[in-house]
Amino acid sequence: MSDFSLSDYLLAYMVAYGPWMFGLALLLGALGVPVPGTLLVLAAGAFVRQGIFDGATVGALGLLGVVLGDSLGYGLGRYARLWVERRMGGLAAWRTAEGHFQQWGGAAIYLTRFLLTPLAVPTNLIAGGSTYPFWRFFGYDALGEATWLLVYGGLGYFFGSQWEALSELISNFSGLLAGIVLLAGGLYLWTQRLRRRSQRLAWAAQGSQPASPRPEKGGADSA
Numbered sequence: 001m002s003d004f005s006l007s008d009y010l011l012a013y014m015v016a017y018g019p020w021m022f023g024l025a026l027l028l029g030a031l032g033v034p035v036p037g038t039l040l041v042l043a044a045g046a047f048v049r050q051g052i053f054d055g056a057t058v059g060a061l062g063l064l065g066v067v068l069g070d071s072l073g074y075g076l077g078r079y080a081r082l083w084v085e086r087r088m089g090g091l092a093a094w095r096t097a098e099g100h101f102q103q104w105g106g107a108a109i110y111l112t113r114f115l116l117t118p119l120a121v122p123t124n125l126i127a128g129g130s131t132y133p134f135w136r137f138f139g140y141d142a143l144g145e146a147t148w149l150l151v152y153g154g155l156g157y158f159f160g161s162q163w164e165a166l167s168e169l170i171s172n173f174s175g176l177l178a179g180i181v182l183l184a185g186g187l188y189l190w191t192q193r194l195r196r197r198s199q200r201l202a203w204a205a206q207g208s209q210p211a212s213p214r215p216e217k218g219g220a221d222s223a
Contacts, residue, residue: 007036011043019044019058023065030069032121037066038152045156055157059149066145067138070124074137077128084125097122105132106140113144114151 013021022044029035044062047053077084088094097119100108109127112120127137 006034007039010035010040014040014043015047015052019053019061022053022058023061025065026062027065027069030066030121030124031073038117038148041149041152042156042159045153045158046160047156048153049157049160059153062149062153063142063145066149067142070120070141070145071134071138073121073124074128074134077125079128081129084129088122088125091122093119094122094126098126101126101130106136109137109140110144110147113141114148117148 010021010025014025022040025035025040026037029037041062044053044058048055048058097108097112100112100116100119101123104111108119108123112123124141
């Protein structure tokens with residue numbers, strides 16, 4: 001049995017078929033297929049340094065693929081909102097992404113492209129299911145994905161043959177960061193729920209109190 005992993009196969013196909021395979025892999029990753037996107041971007045940067053890829057071509061096709069995948073996710077969220085919510089609404093990542101999107105809007109889209117990447121797919125679906133305009137989503141998405149490609153592709157180019165060790169380090173850091181974000185998001189949603197519950201109880205208590213008697217007009221002292 002082969003000891004090749006999915007990453008090994010994707011890297012082999014990238015070298016064999018060129019930047020088009022890179023763009024296709026990023027498109028699938030943007031749709032939720034478990035593709036190691038950051039690893040592929042680091043590898044692409046290293047391949048540019050080695051002369052295997054042309055930097056402009058691989059960058060353009062990578063950006064085209066990932067933005068197209070994100071846009072398809074947005075469309076799925078818009079036109080199949082109820083189905084998506086039934087399938088994903090109970091997930092911790094979904095609730096965290098929803099809270100961040102409601103609070104930050106476009107900034108949440110931008111940051112989940114390259115920093116909070118585990119929340120990228122649910123953010124695409126949530127943005128599509130809301131009234132958020134597509135052209136604004138597209139702008140933040142393209143800017144964030146371009147940042148992702150430039151930063152990690154640049155790191156792969158700079159570190160060259162050491163890109164695999166760098167990928168493992170970044171993967172560990174990303175997992176830790178995602179865990180912290182999910183925990184913080186869960187705590188935030190829990191405190192918000194408690195605050196709303198306290199407000200409802202306070203309003204109910206105020207509504208149940210008898211009205212204060214109003215002083216009568218006139219009387220002996222008003223004569």
